Amino acid sequence: MKALTWHGKSDIRCEAVKDPEIQHGQDAIIRVTACAICGSDLHIYDGVIPGMEHGDIMGHETMGEVVEVGRDNKTLKVGDRVVVPFTISCGACFFCSRGYYSACERSNPNREAATKLWGNSPAGLFGYSHLLGGYAGGQAEYLRVPYADVGPIKIPDGMPDEQALFLSDIFPTGYMAADLCGLTGGETVAIWGCGPVGQFAIRSAFLLGAERVIAIDTVPERLAMARQAGALTLDFKEEDIYDRIMQLTQGRGADACIDAVGSEADATASLDSLIDRVKVATFMGTDRPHVLRQAIHCCRNFGTVSIVGVYGGFLDKIPMGSAINRGLTFRMAQTPVQRYLPELLQRIEKGEIDPSFVVTHTARLEDGPDLYKTFRDKKDGCIKVVLKP
Incomplete structure (x- = not known):
């Protein structure tokens, strides 16, 4: 598949990488229909986020269609349209059970490294350094979603991607x-x-x-x-x-x-x-x-x-x-996205807000590297980029 990958400061490339696979029973694989470049991604682009490795797949604002589910996932089925929160959360630990999903105790496999820096570890994040789990991001054609029976929220038929996509991060944040x-x-x-x-x-x-x-x-x-x-x-x-x-x-x-x-x-x-x-x-x-x-x-x-x-x-x-x-x-806080999703989806459905107002640029995944620079430099009236793999 194609994905946007990190190769150092100001060096994002669109290249072929291995397709994701189911690794755990709660996983799901989604075919990405829309993803976005976030302002937080620019910190990686500018080289100020530690723990990045060459070839890491970028992105944490993602939605798409479920194409495969793990054997233990009883929530999703193939064909569901879902938005994926940028925080990876188990749903059952001390913090998740209290609604503090972004402090999940189980989703960061590299929590010891994060603890050395911050005193304790937050949840794992998509596409945001090995300090936070080393998970592949969603600026790609496909994405593996861990704990997929906890995180993704199903999107009603008829709601455009551009209205739903930002439930992944910037609207809840x-x-x-x-x-x-x-x-x-x-x-x-x-x-x-x-x-x-x-x-x-x-x-x-x-x-x-x-x-x-x-x-x-x-x-x-x-x-x-x-x-x-x-x-x-x-x-x-x-x-x-x-x-x-x-x-x-x-x-x-x-x-x-x-x-x-x-x-x-x-x-x-x-x-x-x-x-x-x-x-x-x-x-x-x-x-x-x-x-x-x-x-x-x-x-x-x-x-x-x-x-x-x-x-x-x-x-x-x-x-x-x-x-x-x-x-x-x-x-x-890092936003406990799952905590806010039901309320915010309801506000969209009621017409209280249309999140698509923020989109200024829509392009192909291949255009991503150039648009990272455009977004970072605030050129061409760029406020928000949506990519369509």
Whole structure:
């Protein structure tokens, strides 16, 4: 089969690889009908995620048709259309049984390596390094799905792939970002990053009762899409974000702040972000947390900072004195996708949201390597890429 494979920083190739096979009784094999390039994939593309090996198959946003099921899988049958969560979860361990699927204790065969870095291991992930299991990703013609009687959700007949695909990651992640804010109605929510996750966080904040959403970015197409959703937009290259948020909130700060950027904040945003870039380039740091620092300062006293942007290591110069003295709450996670799927599928079916709004580019799998660069460089109005194997 054909798949997009990793061969080093900025080196993604479309090449022939071995077809996946059933390895365990709960497995399923799906024929991929749609997959996507995620902002998290760009961290791999930029070489900042450890544990990648030459030839690893990329991708964790995938859906398709079941073509084979293992002998112990009683949930799926050949011909089912399914969306596959990016988190691989057993459904029965301590964490899965409590709904924390992204902390599954059984799905990462390399959990000892992850534990050395993070103190404990999260769940295994598709296409996201050997630190997180070394599982083949879904930017391919076929995908093996472990624990397939737990993860995939069946999609109703007639629902287009583009409406369902993002249940795999970015819709639940954006929704969780807003959900973690504890919204009760009437709040002001500030969101850093208007990429795909940020766009879903904007719409989810409104769905959950926010009165005003302030969306922060600098890419014109992203800011325009945020305004279409009803957000007030700020360009961080044109104005001081802290001063502007304080002005908009009468000096109080936003009720909740969402970091939807993560480890690779724009290095031109401020002096501290430039220093972050130098530290990472010289191996003196692991991440560029400018956005997180700013979100902390812009949050009101006893407000909430929700973090869904990906960080990989140790963060420098985080203003914990501000957070502690002002009573901030931090909430964050790799999204336990399975926990959100039934509710979000229902919202799509009811017409409350059409996730296909975020798609700007649809192409063949063979076009993937070029579109990785287009997406990373924010060229050609690219916000979200869908690939059709």
